[in-house]
Amino acid sequence: MSPRRIDPTLATALLEAAARLLAEEGAAGLTTRRLAAAVGTSTTAVYTHFGGMDNLVRAMVHEGFARLHRRMSTVRATSDAVADVMALGYAYRANSLDHPQLYQVMFGGAALGGFALAEGDRQHGKYTLQPLVDAVARAAEQGRFRAGDPLLVAQNMWIALHGLVSLELGGYLIDPYDADVCFEAQLRSLMVGAGDEYEATATSLARARRRRSPRG
Amino acid sequence: MSPRRIDPTLATALLEAAARLLAEEGAAGLTTRRLAAAVGTSTTAVYTHFGGMDNLVRAMVHEGFARLHRRMSTVRATSDAVADVMALGYAYRANSLDHPQLYQVMFGGAALGGFALAEGDRQHGKYTLQPLVDAVARAAEQGRFRAGDPLLVAQNMWIALHGLVSLELGGYLIDPYDADVCFEAQLRSLMVGAGDEYEATATSLARARRRRSPRG
DNA sequence: CGTGGTTACGTAACATTGTTACTCCATCGA
DNA sequence: TCGATGGAGTAACAATGTTACGTAACCACG
Numbered sequence: 208m209s210p211r212r213i214d215p216t217l218a219t220a221l222l223e224a225a226a227r228l229l230a231e232e233g234a235a236g237l238t239t240r241r242l243a244a245a246v247g248t249s250t251t252a253v254y255t256h257f258g259g260m261d262n263l264v265r266a267m268v269h270e271g272f273a274r275l276h277r278r279m280s281t282v283r284a285t286s287d288a289v290a291d292v293m294a295l296g297y298a299y300r301a302n303s304l305d306h307p308q309l310y311q312v313m314f315g316g317a318a319l320g321g322f323a324l325a326e327g328d329r330q331h332g333k334y335t336l337q338p339l340v341d342a343v344a345r346a347a348e349q350g351r352f353r354a355g356d357p358l359l360v361a362q363n364m365w366i367a368l369h370g371l372v373s374l375e376l377g378g379y380l381i382d383p384y385d386a387d388v389c390f391e392a393q394l395r396s397l398m399v400g401a402g403d404e405y406e407a408t409a410t411s412l413a414r415a416r417r418r419r420s421p422r423g
Numbered sequence: 424m425s426p427r428r429i430d431p432t433l434a435t436a437l438l439e440a441a442a443r444l445l446a447e448e449g450a451a452g453l454t455t456r457r458l459a460a461a462v463g464t465s466t467t468a469v470y471t472h473f474g475g476m477d478n479l480v481r482a483m484v485h486e487g488f489a490r491l492h493r494r495m496s497t498v499r500a501t502s503d504a505v506a507d508v509m510a511l512g513y514a515y516r517a518n519s520l521d522h523p524q525l526y527q528v529m530f531g532g533a534a535l536g537g538f539a540l541a542e543g544d545r546q547h548g549k550y551t552l553q554p555l556v557d558a559v560a561r562a563a564e565q566g567r568f569r570a571g572d573p574l575l576v577a578q579n580m581w582i583a584l585h586g587l588v589s590l591e592l593g594g595y596l597i598d599p600y601d602a603d604v605c606f607e608a609q610l611r612s613l614m615v616g617a618g619d620e621y622e623a624t625a626t627s628l629a630r631a632r633r634r635r636s637p638r639g
Numbered sequence: 640c641g642t643g644g645t646t647a648c649g650t651a652a653c654a655t656t657g658t659t660a661c662t663c664c665a666t667c668g669a
Numbered sequence: 670t671c672g673a674t675g676g677a678g679t680a681a682c683a684a685t686g687t688t689a690c691g692t693a694a695c696c697a698c699g
Contacts, residue, residue, distance in 0.1 A: 370586020400616030
């Protein structure tokens with residue numbers, strides 16, 4: 208169109224259009240030309256604002272981690288720390304299911320048109336994990352979990368959660384045990400593995416269920 | 424070269440070259456032209472033998488599942504079924520680390536040049552899981568695990584294992600708790616979550632460790 | 640008000656990708 | 670020996686990320 212229409216919000220417009228393209232058409236639909244067409248500009252805008260498709264995806268990943276952290280932070284601490292841990296699990300999975308394509312890019316790692324995350328990009332997980340670490344520490348203080356480093360315990364829970372979400376999004380969890388069944392069974396199993404009594408996990412699970420946020 | 428050199432093993436040669444390309448250069452290095460150059464043929468060979476790059480990757484995934492199943496089948500049943508379960512975990516992780524790129528394609532799912540697995544391709548996991556299901560059932564018979572459907576318990580273990588391997592291959596597990604530490608902590612946690620006593624898992628873990636195969 | 644510098648953007652091209660139409664010719668059966 | 674089959678090479682097509690180049694608008698001066 209008319210040249211030199213300086214738009215300071217073009218970078219954010221590109222990001223929003225990229226997020227929409229990724230969500231609606233998947234990783235294959237996220238191309239420079241379609242992105243440029245979506246915001247009514249040219250492909251070079253991607254390079255002036257981000258220096259390439261890699262950095263644009265990187266920015267989306269950063270935003271994805273920030274949103275995940277925001278969602279995890281909405282889980283309040285209660286007198287039942289195990290229920291808090293489970294509520295964090297629900298929040299994690301709900302956020303992933305709300306943005307499945309983004310989640311796959313965030314953790315799919317290797318392949319998005321040969322795109323690869325940099326070393327620092329992956330350490331966002333550590334920062335995002337903090338609410339879970341706190342809840343695990345409180346569960347140990349309340350005598351529900353075995354004594355041990357909360358960071359290691361929380362990391363193990365995150366690993367298992369990621370495994371579930373990853374396989375769910377990939378469509379690998381099939382009948383008779385679909386993702387919902389596996390998820391709640393895994394939550395109880397994780398709590399028991401951390402030291403809680405099997406029977407106690409039932410009431411905490413019921414509490415966590417009631418705290419699910421409808422959408423986020 | 425000289426035309427019409429009919430080579431009935433060309434399909435397998437393509438598969439082998441594709442596996443080598445994938446292993447050595449990653450998903451980005453696996454292109455039709457490089458593949459054709461590697462076996463000294465033309466790009467059309469991929470289409471006459473596989474009907475496209477998708478089906479060739481599909482064939483590689485099938486081979487990957489078969490190899491995983493073969494490796495899991497080498498774990499023999501002993502009088503310590505919990506150690507058997509852990510040994511299966513070691514085998515699963517070892518196979519994944521031996522073929523990291525293939526593993527990412529098998530479970531990365533969405534993105535390999537817009538390639539997506541078909542519905543039936545993912546159900547290979549169910550077949551591959553059988554040795555683990557058997558070991559879990561025997562652990563329950565021995566009174567080490569809680570009563571429950573072994574398929575559900577095994578699936579949960581597989582989910583957690585996949586989470587660990589997936590994050591390890593992606594480089595998300597960082598200091599101070601690297602993948603080795605997380606893996607063994609997770610093994611014990613899984614056994615306790617399934618019903619075993621925490622102290623008993625230590626000796627079973629030691630037994631499983633001794634049974635690690637050097638290379639596969 | 641005018642002028643130069645900076646910078647954002649569009650145009651067009653390049654290399655590379657998966658894919659396919661067309662052709663050729665070696666092999667197999669009669 | 671001759672025709673049919675079908676596997677493979679050549680070359681093209683559309684689409685991808687990326688970049689060189691030109692242009693024009695803004696901003697800071699005088």
